[in-house]
Amino acid sequence: MKAAVSSVIENQLQNNEFLGDVLEGLGRKRKTLPCKYLYDEVGSRLFEEICDSQDYYLTRNEADIFTTYRDEIAQKFGPETLLIEPGAGNCEKVEELLDAMDSPRGYCPIDISPEILLEAEKRIKKSLPEVQVWSEVGDFSQSEVWNKLIHVSSRKKVIFFPGSTIGNFEPLEAERLLKLFASNLGAGDGLLIGTDLVKDSVILERAYNDSDHVTERFNLNLLQRINVELGANFDLSLFAHRAFYHPLRQRVEMHLVCLKNHSISIADTCIDFTEGETIHTENSHKYSIAGFKSLLTRSGFESVCFWQDPAKTYVIHYAQAI
Numbered sequence: 001m002k003a004a005v006s007s008v009i010e011n012q013l014q015n016n017e018f019l020g021d022v023l024e025g026l027g028r029k030r031k032t033l034p035c036k037y038l039y040d041e042v043g044s045r046l047f048e049e050i051c052d053s054q055d056y057y058l059t060r061n062e063a064d065i066f067t068t069y070r071d072e073i074a075q076k077f078g079p080e081t082l083l084i085e086p087g088a089g090n091c092e093k094v095e096e097l098l099d100a101m102d103s104p105r106g107y108c109p110i111d112i113s114p115e116i117l118l119e120a121e122k123r124i125k126k127s128l129p130e131v132q133v134w135s136e137v138g139d140f141s142q143s144e145v146w147n148k149l150i151h152v153s154s155r156k157k158v159i160f161f162p163g164s165t166i167g168n169f170e171p172l173e174a175e176r177l178l179k180l181f182a183s184n185l186g187a188g189d190g191l192l193i194g195t196d197l198v199k200d201s202v203i204l205e206r207a208y209n210d211s212d213h214v215t216e217r218f219n220l221n222l223l224q225r226i227n228v229e230l231g232a233n234f235d236l237s238l239f240a241h242r243a244f245y246h247p248l249r250q251r252v253e254m255h256l257v258c259l260k261n262h263s264i265s266i267a268d269t270c271i272d273f274t275e276g277e278t279i280h281t282e283n284s285h286k287y288s289i290a291g292f293k294s295l296l297t298r299s300g301f302e303s304v305c306f307w308q309d310p311a312k313t314y315v316i317h318y319a320q321a322i
């Protein structure tokens with residue numbers, strides 16, 4: 001009974017934070033919503049579909065790098081390393097790596113989306129029964145979730161951050177996040193991180209406007225989530241998905257464009273939308289190799305090496321905490 005009551009309170013607290021963030025973002029002159037809310041259960045499943053799509057080259061090319069260099073990467077870690085994966089999602093990329101590692105100490109996936117994480121934990125425990133798994137549901141950009149992992153002792157830690165998730169953060173936020181990662185590592189511990197390279201805008205825009213319209217559904221699902229969890233009354237047919245490359249900011253921006261003047265309400269707050277205005281829902285920053293190395297240096301890491309796919313579209317960096 002006690003556990004049921006505390007989970008009700010936890011849900012209410014999370015909903016309060018969600019509501020606060022939504023009202024704050026939609027109350028701005030340029031409306032915005034934090035991209036972490038794209039990942040409810042439906043959003044996480046849609047993201048899996050995006051990763052499988054032909055147009056979204058990032059996942060495929062990153063997976064190629066892991067398959068080609070997994071032994072070399074695992075050797076960099078050394079034996080008895082604890083792998084921590086913030087934003088692990090379905091934890092698909094880690095199994096190959098854990099399998100190549102010498103006596104891994106264990107694996108700690110962290111994700112904001114509980115359903116997908118718990119399903120992945122079950123799968124890993126079955127396929128790699130010798131690996132200990134401690135998963136945590138929470139926001140990896142907040143220290144609270146990292147504090148929950150303090151009890152897991154290890155000879156060496158490596159933070160594994162694939163999927164170009166770092167690209168979702170504006171450069172200053174990315175620096176703050178990498179500093180938070182560094183503060184949870186000791187000198188010589190590692191960071192294995194995937195970043196998408198700056199490239200032709202046609203390829204980039206195709207990746208975020210896939211021909212099966214899965215990214216469109218992923219983007220619109222955020223409004224549906226707000227309707228379901230916060231009792232809002234968005235009419236999804238009054239918004240359209242738009243994703244484009246912004247060359248000066250070196251990022252793909254994802255927006256929901258309002259198609260007609262109208263108002264909606266969320267928890268007694270009325271919000272007006274005018275035709276043509278947008279809700280900015282996600283950024284995906286692209287980096288050059290040198291640009292990302294410099295971000296690593298500013299954030300408390302020393303770049304050790306990097307690997308690329310044959311077409312040089314994507315990079316996996318390995319760095320050590322100083």
Ligand SMILES: C[S@@+](CC[C@H](N)C(=O)[O-])C[C@H]1O[C@@H](n2cnc3c(N)ncnc32)[C@H](O)[C@@H]1O
Nearest residue numbers: 036039087088089111112113138139140162163
């Ligand atoms: C771009 S996906 C990458 C998933 C997976 N790591 C991969 O490489 O395919 C981002 C993942 O991070 C999670 N996520 C996004 N923001 C988060 C946050 N602030 N805290 C925890 N998880 C977050 C999402 O639920 C999602 O699973």
